[in-house]
Amino acid sequence: MGMDEGKSRTNAKTMNAVRFHEYGPPEALRFERVTRPSAGTREVLVRVRAAGVNPGDWQMRSGWAAEKFGLSLTLPFTPGYDLAGIVEEVGPGVTRYRAGDRVFGMTAAAGAYAEFVAVPESRLALLPAALDDVQAAGVPMSAFTAWTAVHAQAQVLPGQTVLINGASGGVGHFALQFAKLAGARVIAVTSGRNRAFAEALGADDVFDYTADDWAALAGVADAVIDTVGGEETEALVRSVRQGGSLVPVGWGRYSPELARKIGVRVQELLMAPFEADRLARIGERLAAGDLRAEIGAAMPLAEAARAHALSESRRARGKIVLQAGE
Numbered sequence: 001m002g003m004d005e006g007k008s009r010t011n012a013k014t015m016n017a018v019r020f021h022e023y024g025p026p027e028a029l030r031f032e033r034v035t036r037p038s039a040g041t042r043e044v045l046v047r048v049r050a051a052g053v054n055p056g057d058w059q060m061r062s063g064w065a066a067e068k069f070g071l072s073l074t075l076p077f078t079p080g081y082d083l084a085g086i087v088e089e090v091g092p093g094v095t096r097y098r099a100g101d102r103v104f105g106m107t108a109a110a111g112a113y114a115e116f117v118a119v120p121e122s123r124l125a126l127l128p129a130a131l132d133d134v135q136a137a138g139v140p141m142s143a144f145t146a147w148t149a150v151h152a153q154a155q156v157l158p159g160q161t162v163l164i165n166g167a168s169g170g171v172g173h174f175a176l177q178f179a180k181l182a183g184a185r186v187i188a189v190t191s192g193r194n195r196a197f198a199e200a201l202g203a204d205d206v207f208d209y210t211a212d213d214w215a216a217l218a219g220v221a222d223a224v225i226d227t228v229g230g231e232e233t234e235a236l237v238r239s240v241r242q243g244g245s246l247v248p249v250g251w252g253r254y255s256p257e258l259a260r261k262i263g264v265r266v267q268e269l270l271m272a273p274f275e276a277d278r279l280a281r282i283g284e285r286l287a288a289g290d291l292r293a294e295i296g297a298a299m300p301l302a303e304a305a306r307a308h309a310l311s312e313s314r315r316a317r318g319k320i321v322l323q324a325g326e
């Protein structure tokens with residue numbers, strides 16, 4: 001065995017990944033060599049080409065999620081749920097995929113900010129040829145959350161008016177499009193700089209929360225989907241008509257007394273369930289051009305700290321995606 005052969009075998013056991021060793025600011029993320037995982041039973045080892053960034057990733061990194069949900073992570077921890085890549089190897093019992101397939105989906109226990117991650121085959125879908133890895137990696141969590149908010153929670157019907165707060169964000173820009181596809185009239189709430197973006201996605205009206213008067217929206221919406229949250233969002237409750245619903249996605253607090261008085265149903269959305277068939281259908285719509293995944297920023301995996309700082313600024317448009325490998 002030559003030197004080079006031995007070296008490559010050693011390299012195959014490790015990979016680049018981003019981890020945090022303690023809770024902290026974006027700089028807590030370290031780009032380092034770690035042990036490469038392998039595919040367990042009914043798992044697929046994916047060579048990650050792109051990993052999507054979600055606010056949950058930095059809510060875990062900062063320690064916020066540990067405090068709020070009592071979630072205790074085993075450190076060091078590799079964040080990241082959303083991914084797109086190529087099947088490297090399949091574990092025992094895998095029937096749907098084989099090496100070389102292009103896939104996208106969500107890991108079961110984070111770990112996507114890495115060159116390789118093991119994912120249950122049930123949490124993946126085949127990636128249509130027309131979709132690139134970066135776009136695809138921006139889709140799963142945001143699109144599922146948006147789909148669940150529009151269909152399972154708000155149960156939007158044709159002709160209804162839906163107000164989407166944070167319509168330019170990861171979840172919001174999908175919710176806007178799903179509500180339009182459901183036949184609703186959509187009022188998008190964004191800052192002025194995202195007006196044209198929201199209109200291009202199909203918004204019927206754009207409300208600039210930095211300039212416009214919330215009083216004008218009182219009672220206009222059959223459903224409000226709030227991806228922003230905040231301490232007290234009275235104006236959002238007031239924008240729902242009697243008998244309508246408010247779907248909190250962004251951990252907002254709403255006065256139960258006011259909601260009761262107006263007759264607003266507040267329907268908390270916890271974790272949207274993952275469904276591989278639905279992801280495949282969303283992929284087809286994206287490939288056909290009926291749906292658009294906006295990638296506001298893409299950067300190398302090694303710059304995960306910068307990606308987290310951008311996401312935490314709450315100023316990102318659409319999705320932020322990390323690119324792994326060449």
Ligand SMILES: NC(=O)c1ccc[n+]([C@@H]2O[C@H](COP(=O)([O-])OP(=O)(O)OC[C@H]3O[C@@H](n4cnc5c(N)ncnc54)[C@H](OP(=O)(O)O)[C@@H]3O)[C@@H](O)[C@H]2O)c1
Binds near residue numbers: 056251270315
């Ligand atoms: N329950 C779940 O399973 C689940 C799943 C996914 C996400 N979430 C939560 O949902 C929230 C949204 O996630 P995301 O990925 O959509 O976030 P995001 O992409 O980071 O949202 C950024 C967007 O929010 C807009 N924004 C910021 N402040 C605003 C305000 N006051 N009013 C209106 N828009 C505002 C920004 O637009 P401007 O620059 O125009 O202000 C920006 O485009 C997060 O808290 C996340 O943790 C929950």
